[in-house]
Amino acid sequence: MPNSPYPVGLRTLVVDDDPVMLEVISALLSDAGLRPPETADKGELALERLAARPFDLLVCDLNMPGMDGIRLLSHVAALSRHPAVILLSGEDSRVLDVSRQFAEAKGLTILGVLGKPVDLQSLTAVLARYRPAQDRSLQDAPDVAIDGDGIRGGIDSGALHLAYQPKLELAKRSFVGAEALLRWQDPQLGAVPPSDVVRAAENAGLVDLLTLAVLTQAVADRATLMRNGIDINLAFNVSMHNLHNLSIIDRMSAIVAAADDRPDRYTLEVTETHLMKEPVHVIEALIRSRLRGFKVAIDDYGTGAATMQFLMQLPSTELKIDRSFVAAGPRSEHGRVLLQSAIELGLSLGQTVTVEGVETDREDSLARELGGHLGQGYLYGRPMELGELIAWACTHPVGVPASPG
Numbered sequence: 001m002p003n004s005p006y007p008v009g010l011r012t013l014v015v016d017d018d019p020v021m022l023e024v025i026s027a028l029l030s031d032a033g034l035r036p037p038e039t040a041d042k043g044e045l046a047l048e049r050l051a052a053r054p055f056d057l058l059v060c061d062l063n064m065p066g067m068d069g070i071r072l073l074s075h076v077a078a079l080s081r082h083p084a085v086i087l088l089s090g091e092d093s094r095v096l097d098v099s100r101q102f103a104e105a106k107g108l109t110i111l112g113v114l115g116k117p118v119d120l121q122s123l124t125a126v127l128a129r130y131r132p133a134q135d136r137s138l139q140d141a142p143d144v145a146i147d148g149d150g151i152r153g154g155i156d157s158g159a160l161h162l163a164y165q166p167k168l169e170l171a172k173r174s175f176v177g178a179e180a181l182l183r184w185q186d187p188q189l190g191a192v193p194p195s196d197v198v199r200a201a202e203n204a205g206l207v208d209l210l211t212l213a214v215l216t217q218a219v220a221d222r223a224t225l226m227r228n229g230i231d232i233n234l235a236f237n238v239s240m241h242n243l244h245n246l247s248i249i250d251r252m253s254a255i256v257a258a259a260d261d262r263p264d265r266y267t268l269e270v271t272e273t274h275l276m277k278e279p280v281h282v283i284e285a286l287i288r289s290r291l292r293g294f295k296v297a298i299d300d301y302g303t304g305a306a307t308m309q310f311l312m313q314l315p316s317t318e319l320k321i322d323r324s325f326v327a328a329g330p331r332s333e334h335g336r337v338l339l340q341s342a343i344e345l346g347l348s349l350g351q352t353v354t355v356e357g358v359e360t361d362r363e364d365s366l367a368r369e370l371g372g373h374l375g376q377g378y379l380y381g382r383p384m385e386l387g388e389l390i391a392w393a394c395t396h397p398v399g400v401p402a403s404p405g
Helices: 019-031 043-052 069-077 093-105 120-127 148-157 194-203 207-227 247-258 272-277 279-291 308-312 323-328 333-348 361-369 386-393
Strands: 012-015 038-040 057-061 084-089 110-115 160-169 175-186 233-237 266-271 295-301 318-321 352-356 374-376
Touching: 012 019, 012 043, 019 057, 019 120, 038 043, 043 057, 043 069, 057 069, 069 084, 069 093, 084 093, 084 120, 093 110, 093 323, 093 333, 110 120, 148 175, 148 194, 148 207, 160 207, 160 233, 160 386, 175 194, 175 207, 175 374, 194 207, 207 233, 207 247, 207 266, 207 386, 233 295, 247 279, 266 279, 279 295, 295 352, 318 333, 323 333, 323 352, 323 361, 333 352, 333 361
Parallel strands: 012 038, 012 057, 057 084, 084 110, 175 233, 233 266, 266 295, 295 318, 318 352, 352 374
Antiparallel strands: 160 175, 160 374
């Protein structure tokens, strides 16, 4: 397969207790252009091999004696490096869909869920979603030793910079915003995963310093965008620790005011799981941020356990639907219902509804059909440096997002 959309040298492990299925899947993978996979006829053996050496792709049956596929995936999620996963089963579609949601909640990348018998066309379609590990997520990188001194020194020396992922209005396809994503390039350690930087800052009591540094960079970058005729909203993540210190809202306001900019051109993103931990502290901080003029987004909606009653108490302006809901939408009727209910909840609460992680035309089409306002994901644009974002904007009209309702 000379025009294969995925690397033909993928290291693949196929797990199924049926020896015939092992042969069938192996043959189909070879027909798809991949090198012969390794196989395991039980979950325990597969886990031994996955722990011993990294694999790029895991094709896993769900229903196996002993360690079944779900139990195996739980163990795989605890490994330092995760393969992308294709799930197989002869169970009904509801079991398949819930299994996919379970695996994604564990942090695994699920390329697809295939019912048995498997055919070449469906398998190659799923394989086409594969991306190399370095593109899938910086979170897969091994932990590195960074401490409080490294955080302070890195901020002072310019280790911190931002990448931006565009947000498009789905109806008009106009460019209306971008999420600022932390990047850290240490002179000794090299690229440090954002999660390690945030964790080190939290442990050292420096997360406010880090967040303010991110905002300072975002404000400077937005000034550059404005000079290029690009007036868009920039969103950035805030830590749970930030929301315990109410004075940080005043300091954020001062940074924006010093640049003669407007707070409503910035959005604070807080995850749903953070909201549920200590809601009283969070709500007070979010109210103050809204009074100062900032917008507030509830990020990763669907991964926590927020009730509609609780969401109604929040002074948020935007609800960001988690990628797991967006990916599930086109795959089954159950997935469509879940996505529709999430979007309708946001609409009923008067929120700007953003669908995250859009990667395919089908996901985009369904998000528009169900009433989503904004889209963010690889289909529209990957995270990019500021200069790349300016160039990208030349081919996408800049607009103002329509008001909800």
